[in-house]
Amino acid sequence: MNHYHITSEEQYRKAYKESVKNPADFWSDIATNFKWRKKWDSVLEYDFSIPEIAWFKGAQLNITENCIDRHLPERGTKTALLFEPNNPNEPAQHITYQELHDKVCQMANVLKQKGVKKGDRICLYLPMIPELAIAILACARIGAIHSVVFAGFSAVALAARINDSNCSIVITSDGAFRGNKTINLKEIVDKALQECKSVRTVLLVNRINNNCSITDGRDEWLQPLLDTAETSCVPEIMNAEDPLFILYTSGSTGTPKGMVHTTAGYMVYSAFTFKNVFQYEEDDVYWCTADIGWITGHSYIVYGPLANGATSVLFEGVPSYPDYGRFWEIVQKHAVTLFYTAPTAIRALAKQGKEWTEKYNLSSLKTLGSVGEPINEEAWEWYDDHVGKNRCPIVDTWWQTETGGILISSLAGVTKQIPTFATLPMPGIQPCLMDDNGTEISFWKAEGRLCIKFPWPSIARTIWGNHERYKNTYFTAYTNTYFTGDGALRDADGNYRITGRVDDVVIVSGHNLGTAPIEDAINEHPMVAESALVGFPHDIKGNALYGFVTLKGGEGTAALKKEINALISEKIGPIAKLDKIQFTSGLPKTRSGKIMRRILRKIATNEIDALGDISTLLNPEVVEQIISEKK
Numbered sequence: 001m002n003h004y005h006i007t008s009e010e011q012y013r014k015a016y017k018e019s020v021k022n023p024a025d026f027w028s029d030i031a032t033n034f035k036w037r038k039k040w041d042s043v044l045e046y047d048f049s050i051p052e053i054a055w056f057k058g059a060q061l062n063i064t065e066n067c068i069d070r071h072l073p074e075r076g077t078k079t080a081l082l083f084e085p086n087n088p089n090e091p092a093q094h095i096t097y098q099e100l101h102d103k104v105c106q107m108a109n110v111l112k113q114k115g116v117k118k119g120d121r122i123c124l125y126l127p128m129i130p131e132l133a134i135a136i137l138a139c140a141r142i143g144a145i146h147s148v149v150f151a152g153f154s155a156v157a158l159a160a161r162i163n164d165s166n167c168s169i170v171i172t173s174d175g176a177f178r179g180n181k182t183i184n185l186k187e188i189v190d191k192a193l194q195e196c197k198s199v200r201t202v203l204l205v206n207r208i209n210n211n212c213s214i215t216d217g218r219d220e221w222l223q224p225l226l227d228t229a230e231t232s233c234v235p236e237i238m239n240a241e242d243p244l245f246i247l248y249t250s251g252s253t254g255t256p257k258g259m260v261h262t263t264a265g266y267m268v269y270s271a272f273t274f275k276n277v278f279q280y281e282e283d284d285v286y287w288c289t290a291d292i293g294w295i296t297g298h299s300y301i302v303y304g305p306l307a308n309g310a311t312s313v314l315f316e317g318v319p320s321y322p323d324y325g326r327f328w329e330i331v332q333k334h335a336v337t338l339f340y341t342a343p344t345a346i347r348a349l350a351k352q353g354k355e356w357t358e359k360y361n362l363s364s365l366k367t368l369g370s371v372g373e374p375i376n377e378e379a380w381e382w383y384d385d386h387v388g389k390n391r392c393p394i395v396d397t398w399w400q401t402e403t404g405g406i407l408i409s410s411l412a413g414v415t416k417q418i419p420t421f422a423t424l425p426m427p428g429i430q431p432c433l434m435d436d437n438g439t440e441i442s443f444w445k446a447e448g449r450l451c452i453k454f455p456w457p458s459i460a461r462t463i464w465g466n467h468e469r470y471k472n473t474y475f476t477a478y479t480n481t482y483f484t485g486d487g488a489l490r491d492a493d494g495n496y497r498i499t500g501r502v503d504d505v506v507i508v509s510g511h512n513l514g515t516a517p518i519e520d521a522i523n524e525h526p527m528v529a530e531s532a533l534v535g536f537p538h539d540i541k542g543n544a545l546y547g548f549v550t551l552k553g554g555e556g557t558a559a560l561k562k563e564i565n566a567l568i569s570e571k572i573g574p575i576a577k578l579d580k581i582q583f584t585s586g587l588p589k590t591r592s593g594k595i596m597r598r599i600l601r602k603i604a605t606n607e608i609d610a611l612g613d614i615s616t617l618l619n620p621e622v623v624e625q626i627i628s629e630k631k
């Protein structure tokens with residue numbers, strides 16, 4: 001039976017069972033929903049000890065034929081990308097599948113004119129504008145490997161990523177609109193390229209009409225080249241395991257890891273999960289608020305939705321501009337039915353009160369999604385009450401850059417949702433929990449380190465240029481198992497609740513202390529805005545706890561430290577009391593809102609020479625300050 005669209009809990013159970021019992025049959029059935037130039041010889045070959053993983057070996061295809069061409073007969077005039085600009089007064093753009101086809105082909109032809117060949121790496125450093133999605137697809141059309149770098153990253157971070165994979169071309173823009181700011185992207189690129197020898201051409205999108213500098217022989221405006229390029233381009237025939245893209249994710253040692261995703265498995269899995277998690281139907285208007293610079297944007301703005309022939313909204317701006325009603329205004333304006341965002345955005349918007357959600361008509365919404373961090377109960381309830389009006393299922397989707405697609409989530413309205421639980425694995429996903437001794441926990445109700453025992457089609461195949469690091473990071477902690485780096489709790493029915501990164505666990509006097517619940521206790525103090533805990537070596541206890549605490553106002557006194565520890569004693573127990581408390585004006589955070597405990601850990605252990613690249617942080621300046629104020 002073909003399980004491409006799972007519509008009942010019973011069918012989910014059946015599909016899941018089949019996917020575990022006979023993965024090859026299960027995935028080859030799913031794969032028949034796509035267009036192949038040549039069928040595969042084998043569905044899966046793998047060996048986690050090398051590690052080597054190959055899905056649909058021997059098959060040939062082009063992912064853009066699946067995301068664009070095959071939709072043209074029936075959906076040529078349907079909107080593929082719905083672009084909503086930063087400025088609400090600038091008209092939205094509806095780019096149909098036919099137009100997308102033509103634009104992608106033109107961009108692909110320009111790249112070819114510039115000498116790009118299959119396997120070349122192209123860096124895309126662009127704001128959230130249609131050209132970014134088009135450039136991604138243009139690379140895929142001709143078999144070039146795209147490496148998207150989030151356009152909020154600094155010149156240092158950009159240069160490191162360009163150099164790591166030796167990109168020959170950078171596609172960027174003169175600038176970006178972000179809320180009430182304009183950002184001079186070209187200036188950042190110019191600075192980065194002083195350190196990059198591999199780049200021979202820079203192609204420029206004109207977005208903000210500023211007078212940016214042009215380096216003769218290297219920089220060229222894109223539009224005139226596009227205008228004269230053909231609107232058809234024969235797709236390059238790719239092997240199933242040819243690399244599709246590289247996407248950098250931060251690692252615990254500080255240097256970014258270029259995760260490599262390949263073609264066929266990634267396509268099949270991102271499309272399959274998009275369809276089922278969101279229960280996508282033909283007339284849906286789907287909006288994922290992530291930036292395409294993250295994996296969420298790759299899989300669930302571009303590839304997954306387009307492979308299903310969906311209408312995908314691309315939003316250039318921010319949730320707070322021109323005011324905190326912007327998201328809800330867009331939902332109303334485009335009658336969005338499926339909405340996917342992050343807990344950090346939900347919390348930020350909840351803080352602004354319900355006047356904003358009440359001001360707009362949100363009745364088009366059918367399903368809500370969350371991704372990026374554990375969603376706390378308060379945020380979950382607010383999302384459910386004020387956005388979903390208690391009538392939209394919420395899918396809490398757990399996955400990673402490395403996994404390529406959603407691994408654990410409910411299926412909207414089909415399987416049960418439980419607040420703060422990601423719930424059940426997707427078909428084909430075999431999670432397990434490991435105890436502290438590295439043994440798989442055999443009973444259901446348990447807490448441990450989350451691993452995946454069996455490959456799935458969209459698992460990253462390597463780290464660009466460093467297969468050894470790939471092996472060490474994901475496949476050596478436990479034999480024959482992919483280690484996620486996350487901790488999880490499993491209930492008696494097999495539902496998973498992700499508790500956070502396990503590197504956020506500190507062992508104090510032999511007690512395994514998760515930092516999250518202690519931070520929650522600290523944050524209950526009325527003066528505390530935020531806190532982050534890390535471990536540092538202690539002669540007797542092995543490790544002790546170091547707390548970085550930011551206040552809403554007022555002074556960080558010795559008396560306040562006492563109050564904080566009293567609160568921890570009361571909520572968690574005296575074992576969890578902090579040995580050191582440092583009051584800070586802020587905490588180092590990633591652009592997606594994750595606190596960088598790795599940096600705080602280095603500060604706490606006095607390893608400030610080994611901080612790694614901190615320029616990608618939202619607030620790098622806060623690191624200096626924390627170091628200088630440390631006693």
Ligand code: 6R9
Pocket residue numbers: 249294295296370371372373374375396397398399400401402422484485486498499500501
């Ligand atoms: C997709 C994405 C991956 C890490 C992951 C985990 C955390 C993501 C989550 C979640 C709890 C969820 N995470 N989704 N934690 N519940 N629904 O975010 O990829 O940027 O690589 O981050 O994010 O800790 O290991 P990436």
